[in-house]
Amino acid sequence: MEALLLDILALLKQGEAIDAAKLAALVRTRNENVADVSKHLAKKRLFPFYLRVKTEDPARWLGWGIDPDLEKRLLAVIQMKPRRTASGVATITVITKPWPCGSDCLYCPNDVRMPKSYLSDEPACQRAERNFFDPYLQVSSRLRALREMGHPTDKIELIVLGGTWCDYPEGYRIWFVRELFRALNDPLERAAGEAERIRERYRGWEIPSDAEALARNAEAEQDRVTSRETTYNQAVSRLYGEHAGWRRAALEQTATFAELEAQHELNERADRRVVGLVIETRPESITADRLAHIRRLGCTKVQIGVQSLDEAILRENNRAGDATAVARSFALARAFGFKIHAHMMANLCGATPESDLADYRRLVGDPAFRPDEVKLYPCALVDGTALVERFAEGTWSPYGEDELIELLARCVLATPPYTRISRMIRDISARDIMAGNKKTNLRQLVEAAVARSDKPVDEIRYRELSTADAAPETLELSVFPYETAHADERFLQWTMRSDGAEKIAGFLRLSLPHADFVREHASELPVSVGDAMIREVHVYGKAAQLHDTSTGAQHLGLGRRLVEEACAIARSAGYRRMNVISAVGTRGYYRNLGFSDCGLYQRRNL
Structure with missing residues (x-):
C-alpha cells in the first residue's frame, strides 16, 4: 500500500494530474504480479492507510515529504465518493x-x-x-x-x-x-x-x-x-x-x-x-405544538409524506389526509421557518402518467404548496403489502420503463428554480421488488431524457456546483420572487456559467409572512407581525473544514452576503426583525452576523 501511495505522490510532485482512469492504471500495475487476489491493492484502502500512518506513525509520514498543498491534491485523488460531501456537508x-x-x-x-x-x-x-x-x-x-x-x-x-x-x-x-x-x-x-x-x-x-x-x-x-x-x-x-x-x-x-x-x-x-x-x-400529524416541539429539538427541515394531492387516489391507496391537510401543514411549517421536503409517489393505485404529471405540477405550482425539496419516486410492488392483491387481480400494474422515464423527465422540466428533487428511487434492493423499477441508475436515465429534450432545466440539483471550483469574480447574485398562500418568498442565489450551463454556488430562502396570516394564528406561532424569516442558507462546493478554505464555493463569504441582501430586502418591504431558523452548530456563525438568541430562533433587528 505504501508503494502505491508513493507512486501517486511522485506523480503529484512532478505536477501531473491524476484522474480516476490514471489511478486505476496505477493500481493495476501494482497488482499485476500478485497472484493472490486477496492481497491485491484497492483504492478504497488508500485513504484509511494514509490516515492511519499520519496519526499513528508520524515519523513515517514525515518521511513522505508532504506539505499542505501536496496533501490537498493527494486527498482529492484518494478520497472515495467525493459527491457525498459535494453539497457542502x-x-x-x-x-x-x-x-x-x-x-x-x-x-x-x-x-x-x-x-x-x-x-x-x-x-x-x-x-x-x-x-x-x-x-x-x-x-x-x-x-x-x-x-x-x-x-x-x-x-x-x-x-x-x-x-x-x-x-x-x-x-x-x-x-x-x-x-x-x-x-x-x-x-x-x-x-x-x-x-x-x-x-x-x-x-x-x-x-x-x-x-x-x-x-x-x-x-x-x-x-x-x-x-x-x-x-x-x-x-x-x-x-x-x-x-x-x-x-x-x-x-x-x-x-x-x-x-x-x-x-x-x-x-x-x-x-x-x-x-x-x-x-x-405525515401532513395530518403536523400541528403548531408539534412543530414547536421539533424546533426545540434543533430540527431545521421536515420531510412530509404527501405522496399525492389527488383525494380519490389517496382514498384508493388507503392513505390518510387530503390536499387541505397538506396545505395547512405546509403553511404552518413555512411560518415556523422549516425547510419543506415533500415526498411524492408516482404510479400509485388508480394513477396514470397524465394524472401524476398534473399532480406534480400542482404541487410545485399551486401557491398552497410549492415545497423547497421533493423526493419523487415510483411506487414499487413489495411482498406483504395490500397492493399485491391489486396486482394479482390486474387493477394495478407498474408503468413501463420508457413511460416512467418520460413522466419523471417532464416533472424535472416542470420544477421551478427554488425546488430541488433530492431523490428518484428508494434504496430498496431489486430482490425485494416484485414488480416496478429495479434500476438504481434511474435518475441518470431521466437526466439523459431531459438532455435529449434540449429544454432548459431550473431544478436545483441539476444546477448544483457539486465538486467544481468556484471563481468569485464569475458569480452573480440574483433574486427569484414567488408567492405562497400565506407568505411572499424570495429565493436568492449565487450562480455562475460553467461549460455553457448555469451552476448554482449558493442560495438563501427568505420568507416574508403575510400579516393577516400571522395575526390569525397569533396564539399558535412563535413569530410576530413584522418578523421576516431566513429558512435556509446553503453554499455548495467541496466541503471545507471549519475555519479552513476550500477550492469550491465554501468560505468565500457568499453566505454572509446572502444574509445581508436578505436583510436589506426585508427592511425595504417594511419588516422590522429578521429571524433565522439556525441549526445548533451554526448559532455561532449567526451571532457573528449580528443575530442574538431569541427563543426558538436567532433574531436581528432591522
Whole structure:
C-alpha cells in the first residue's frame, strides 16, 4: 500500500494530474504480479492507510515529504465518493426503532424488523439493525465510514427516518436526538469506548443484532403479516413490546429537554457540528405544538409524506389526509421557518402518467404548496403489502420503463428554480421488488431524457456546483420572487456559467409572512407581525473544514452576503426583525452576523 501511495505522490510532485482512469492504471500495475487476489491493492484502502500512518506513525509520514498543498491534491485523488460531501456537508441518516404506525397504506412495506415502510435490506436500515437502532452507535459507525473514505466530518446534517415521528413517545424522541448530539460531541478517543459500553448493554439485555438471527426471530410474525393473518402493528407489538430486553431498553430510552439542551450547548463548539436536523412525518400529524416541539429539538427541515394531492387516489391507496391537510401543514411549517421536503409517489393505485404529471405540477405550482425539496419516486410492488392483491387481480400494474422515464423527465422540466428533487428511487434492493423499477441508475436515465429534450432545466440539483471550483469574480447574485398562500418568498442565489450551463454556488430562502396570516394564528406561532424569516442558507462546493478554505464555493463569504441582501430586502418591504431558523452548530456563525438568541430562533433587528 505504501508503494502505491508513493507512486501517486511522485506523480503529484512532478505536477501531473491524476484522474480516476490514471489511478486505476496505477493500481493495476501494482497488482499485476500478485497472484493472490486477496492481497491485491484497492483504492478504497488508500485513504484509511494514509490516515492511519499520519496519526499513528508520524515519523513515517514525515518521511513522505508532504506539505499542505501536496496533501490537498493527494486527498482529492484518494478520497472515495467525493459527491457525498459535494453539497457542502456530510449527511448521516439514522433509523428509529420499529414501532406501530398510525397508518396502513396500500403500497407500504410491512417488514416487521423495521419501522413502517422501511426494509431490512436498505443500507441505512442494515446499519441501524447492526447497531440495535441505537442513535449513538449509528452515528459513530457512520462517522468512522466517512472518515475512512476521506470526507470531512466537521459539518453534519442528521436525517432521522422511521415513519411518523410523533407516533413515538415524547421521552424517546428527546432521548434519540440527545444521543445523536452526544455521539458527535464526544471526542473520538472517548466515543470508541462509549460505543462498546453501549453495545455490551444491549447484549446484556439479550437483544440480537445479527441479521440472520433477527430474520429467524421475525420469520413467523413476518409470514403472518405477509399472508394478512395479522397486522404489522400487532406483530411489532409482540416482537418488541413483549420482548424483555426491548422493554428493559425502553426504560432507559428517555430523556429531558434539559439534558438535550446541554448537548446542544456543547455542539456549538464541538469539532463535529450539526448544521441540519431533519425528521419525517405525515401532513395530518403536523400541528403548531408539534412543530414547536421539533424546533426545540434543533430540527431545521421536515420531510412530509404527501405522496399525492389527488383525494380519490389517496382514498384508493388507503392513505390518510387530503390536499387541505397538506396545505395547512405546509403553511404552518413555512411560518415556523422549516425547510419543506415533500415526498411524492408516482404510479400509485388508480394513477396514470397524465394524472401524476398534473399532480406534480400542482404541487410545485399551486401557491398552497410549492415545497423547497421533493423526493419523487415510483411506487414499487413489495411482498406483504395490500397492493399485491391489486396486482394479482390486474387493477394495478407498474408503468413501463420508457413511460416512467418520460413522466419523471417532464416533472424535472416542470420544477421551478427554488425546488430541488433530492431523490428518484428508494434504496430498496431489486430482490425485494416484485414488480416496478429495479434500476438504481434511474435518475441518470431521466437526466439523459431531459438532455435529449434540449429544454432548459431550473431544478436545483441539476444546477448544483457539486465538486467544481468556484471563481468569485464569475458569480452573480440574483433574486427569484414567488408567492405562497400565506407568505411572499424570495429565493436568492449565487450562480455562475460553467461549460455553457448555469451552476448554482449558493442560495438563501427568505420568507416574508403575510400579516393577516400571522395575526390569525397569533396564539399558535412563535413569530410576530413584522418578523421576516431566513429558512435556509446553503453554499455548495467541496466541503471545507471549519475555519479552513476550500477550492469550491465554501468560505468565500457568499453566505454572509446572502444574509445581508436578505436583510436589506426585508427592511425595504417594511419588516422590522429578521429571524433565522439556525441549526445548533451554526448559532455561532449567526451571532457573528449580528443575530442574538431569541427563543426558538436567532433574531436581528432591522
